[in-house]
Structures are given as structure tokens and as C-alpha cells.
Amino acid sequence: MTLDVGSRVRVDDRWPERQGPAHIRTPHYLRGRRGKIVRYLGEFADPEQLAFNRPAQRRALYHVMFASADLWVDAEPADILVEIFDHWLVEEA
Amino acid sequence: MDEDGKRPARHDMGGVKQFYCDDIDLSDHELTDFDRQVDALRQILAVKGLLTVDELRRGIEALPADQYDRLGYYQRWIRSIAVTLIRRGVISEAELEERLRTQGP
Amino acid sequence: MQSFEEERLLTAVVELLAEKGHVSASEIAERIAITDEASPRLGARLVAKAWLDPAFRQLLLADGSKAAESIGIMMRGVPPLGVLENTSDLHHLVVCTLCSCYPRAVLGYPPFWFKSPAYRARAVREPRAVLKSWGTALPSTTRIRVVDSTADYRWMVLPVRPAGTDGLNEDALAALVDEGDLIGVTIPSFDVAN
Structure with a gap:
């Protein structure tokens, strides 16, 4: 575990699926968005490697909370809670 | 296309307006x-180590958009399973084609 | 839906796997029987137990898999179960926008609507409008938390225990809970006249 509960994070604005074959478990609507770590969920094999039957590194998985208003201008007010692997998260000051 | 101009992959549906006009079908589908x-x-x-769930998903996500939309849920699965087993060399494309050709009606 | 071509594909793949010794027809039949055993009745039982037993409720929220195992639900080899508690102020709604991740060990096969593009697209962006499809209307003061199930956990909702159910035993409470309540599209209710 490298990120503390309560840390502010930003989801990487990366689009590997546009570079070639890829399997991504970070939904498109969160790329580049800011959220907060609410729970550490454990370490799990990296799905981006498993999808190609390659040796998969174990990575920290976090429950990250977002505000729907930060994701869509017309969204109904809601919390959006999503599991995200650590290599997609950048800690914010 | 979403408002930021970035087109998500077909399966990556969260918040995608294209699907808004559909009512949610609550009927029972046995x-x-x-x-x-x-x-x-x-x-x-999966238990035998011949297919991970992420390989299954990747195979489904790799289907062309028109197939993704047209095929039923488990139809996508069996296509992905077949492609993955071939990629892994568990079965060969040639023997699968041969089997499909010689299979009864 | 017509699936002739895919049925032929399934038959061919299974035949080839059988010839290579990977899979047998009896294994498939056995696996279907095991899978058919899981149903929302299991999830409902977890909920009823949690409503009656504070210690069990605590365990369920801390470690859903352990709680499920403790009442005999087979959790070995299945993804970990996470349970999220609804209150009068907070309501959880589970969706999988990327595919169809569903707490199958305690709810069985996912229903058709859970896998539908309309549900997957709309739940994160207009959850109250989605809930209306089920006739579910939450007070405006209730905060909605949409849980997009993207990775290794499977999420189930622990609903609020309906008012007027004080005297009910576990079976009677479990009978109030159905599939939709455990995903958050509906909320369990109790008709006092019953």
C-alpha cells in the first residue's frame, strides 16, 4: 500500500486502447479526473497483463470516490465509487 | 463521441449518451x-488455467462494434473463448475450421 | 435470439477440448448444476442475518467472503465479496459499466437488465432516473453512491431493514429481500397488513 486513505488523487489521462490491443479496467469517464482514496482493497494480479496471458505483476487496488459533478456537467448529484489500480493513480498535493 | 471529443471503446459504456434512448428492459430473459x-x-x-477472465473480456472487447452490438451476451463469450484458445494454442484454427465443416447440421 | 452459428461453435470447441482431455460433458453438466444453485436467496439470507445479529453485520461489512463462508456459501475460488451498507442518508447502487461483474456467488446469474447497455450507460450519470424504471423513489435528502464494479471485488448492498419488522425471524426477513434490493435498484418493503 502506497496511498493513504483520504489522499487526493488524479486518474492518469492515458488511452492505451488507442495505441493498439489493450484491456483496461479504468473506465474512460475517469481518465484525468480527481478523486479521493476511501479504501485499500488489497493486491491483485494486473488485468492488463492477464488479458494477454502474460506474467502479471500484483498491484495495489483502491476504492476511489469521485463526485459525479466533476465527471459530467449534466450529471445527477452522486458519489461514484470505483476500484482502480495504483498504476493509474497520481497523488495530488 | 463524448463531450470532450474522446470516443470510448464500445464496451466502455459508463455515461455514454448513445445508450440513453433505450429504456431498461426489465423483462425476464430465461x-x-x-x-x-x-x-x-x-x-x-478458468479453473484449469486455460483462460483468465481478463482474456475472455479482452476477446469480447476486440469484437468489431457491429458484432458486439448484434451478438447476444453468451454468443460474444463463445467467440472470445474460441479465439483465446486458438491464441494460446490449446486448439488450432485449422482443426476448429475442419470440425465446423464436418459437423452435422 | 438466433444463435445457430454460435451453437455450432460451442459444440465444435467442446468436442475438441474433450478429445484433448481438457473438458468432459459430465464436467460441464456438473458445473451447470453448481452454478444454478446460487440465487438471490443466499444474499437475502446474509442480509436477514445481518439485520438480526450485530456481530454478523459487522463481519459482513468487514469481510463479505468470510461472512458468506460462515453460513456455508462456497467462496473458494470466487472473487472477494464486498458489502456496502445503506442508511437513511446513503443509498448504494451497483453497476458494471465495462462488462457485467456481479456477485454471482451470493446472487446467481446476473439478470438481463444488469448486462444491458442502457443500465450500464445510465446508472453512473443519472441514477435517480434509472431507479424510476423500478418505481424506486428515494428522498431528495438521501445521497446516492453509484458503485462501478471494475476490478477484482464483487459488490452487494446491505439494504435498510424495513420499519415494522421487529418481530420477524430470519426466514421471514429474508423473504422480504430480492435481487434488486441487493444491487440497489429497489428497496425492501414490509406491508404491515401481512
Whole structure:
């Protein structure tokens, strides 16, 4: 575990699926968005490697909370809670 | 296309307006024998280390958008399973084609 | 839906796997029987137990898999179960926008609507409008938390225990809970006249 509960994070604005074959478990609507770590969920094999039957590194998985208003201008007010692997998260000051 | 101009992949549906006009179909759709068999096959292959769930998903995500939309849920699965087993060399494309050709009606 | 071509594909793949010794017809039949055993009745039982037993409720929220195992639900080899508690102020709604991740060990096969593009697209962006499809209307003061199930956990909702159910035993409470309540599209209710 490298990120503390309560840390502010930003989801990487990366689009590997546009570079070639890829399997991504970070939904498109969160790329580049800011959220907060609410729970550490454990370490799990990296799905981006498993999808190609390659040796998969174990990575920290976090429950990250977002505000729907930060994701869509017309969204109904809601919390959006999503599991995200650590290599997609950048800690914010 | 979303408002930021970035087009998400077909399966990556969260918040995508294109699907808004559809009402949510709440009717009961009984699973068929085919559905149950594909589901069971997937589980068995996973237990035996011949197919990870992420390979299954990746194979589904790799389907062309028109196929992704046209095919039923477990139809996508069996296509992905077949492609993955070929990629892994568990079965060969040639023997699968041969089997499909010689199979009864 | 017509699936002739895919049925032929399934038959061919299973035949080839059988010839290579990977899979047998009896294994498939056995796996179908095991899978058919899981149903929302299991999830409902977890909920009823949690409503009656504070210690069990605590365990369920801390470690859903352990709680499920403790009442005999087979959790070995299945993804970990996470349970999220609804209150009068907070309501959880589970969706999988990327595919169809569903707590199958305690709810069985996912229903058709859970896998539908309309549900997957709309739940994160207009959850109250989605809930209306089920006739579910939450007070405006209730905060909605949409849980997009993207990775290794499977999420189930622990609903609020309906008012007027004080005297009910576990079976009677479990009978109040159905599939939709455990995903958050509906909320369990109790008709006092019953």
C-alpha cells in the first residue's frame, strides 16, 4: 500500500486502447479526473497483463470516490465509487 | 463521441449518451441451455488455467462494434473463448475450421 | 435470439477440448448444476442475518467472503465479496459499466437488465432516473453512491431493514429481500397488513 486513505488523487489521462490491443479496467469517464482514496482493497494480479496471458505483476487496488459533478456537467448529484489500480493513480498535493 | 471529443471503446459504456434512448428492459430473459453451457465452460477453463477472465473480456472487447452490438451476451463469450484458445494454442484454427465443416447440421 | 452459428461453435470447441482431455460433458453438466444453485436467496439470507445479529453485520461489512463462508456459501475460488451498507442518508447502487461483474456467488446469474447497455450507460450519470424504471423513489435528502464494479471485488448492498419488522425471524426477513434490493435498484418493503 502506497496511498493513504483520504489522499487526493488524479486518474492518469492515458488511452492505451488507442495505441493498439489493450484491456483496461479504468473506465474512460475517469481518465484525468480527481478523486479521493476511501479504501485499500488489497493486491491483485494486473488485468492488463492477464488479458494477454502474460506474467502479471500484483498491484495495489483502491476504492476511489469521485463526485459525479466533476465527471459530467449534466450529471445527477452522486458519489461514484470505483476500484482502480495504483498504476493509474497520481497523488495530488 | 463524448463531450470532450474522446470516443470510448464500445464496451466502455459508463455515461455514454448513445445508450440513453433505450429504456431498461426489465423483462425476464430465461437462460438457454446454450447460455448455461458457455457459462460453465468458461468457469472450467478458468479453473484449469486455460483462460483468465481478463482474456475472455479482452476477446469480447476486440469484437468489431457491429458484432458486439448484434451478438447476444453468451454468443460474444463463445467467440472470445474460441479465439483465446486458438491464441494460446490449446486448439488450432485449422482443426476448429475442419470440425465446423464436418459437423452435422 | 438466433444463435445457430454460435451453437455450432460451442459444440465444435467442446468436442475438441474433450478429445484433448481438457473438458468432459459430465464436467460441464456438473458445473451447470453448481452454478444454478446460487440465487438471490443466499444474499437475502446474509442480509436477514445481518439485520438480526450485530456481530454478523459487522463481519459482513468487514469481510463479505468470510461472512458468506460462515453460513456455508462456497467462496473458494470466487472473487472477494464486498458489502456496502445503506442508511437513511446513503443509498448504494451497483453497476458494471465495462462488462457485467456481479456477485454471482451470493446472487446467481446476473439478470438481463444488469448486462444491458442502457443500465450500464445510465446508472453512473443519472441514477435517480434509472431507479424510476423500478418505481424506486428515494428522498431528495438521501445521497446516492453509484458503485462501478471494475476490478477484482464483487459488490452487494446491505439494504435498510424495513420499519415494522421487529418481530420477524430470519426466514421471514429474508423473504422480504430480492435481487434488486441487493444491487440497489429497489428497496425492501414490509406491508404491515401481512
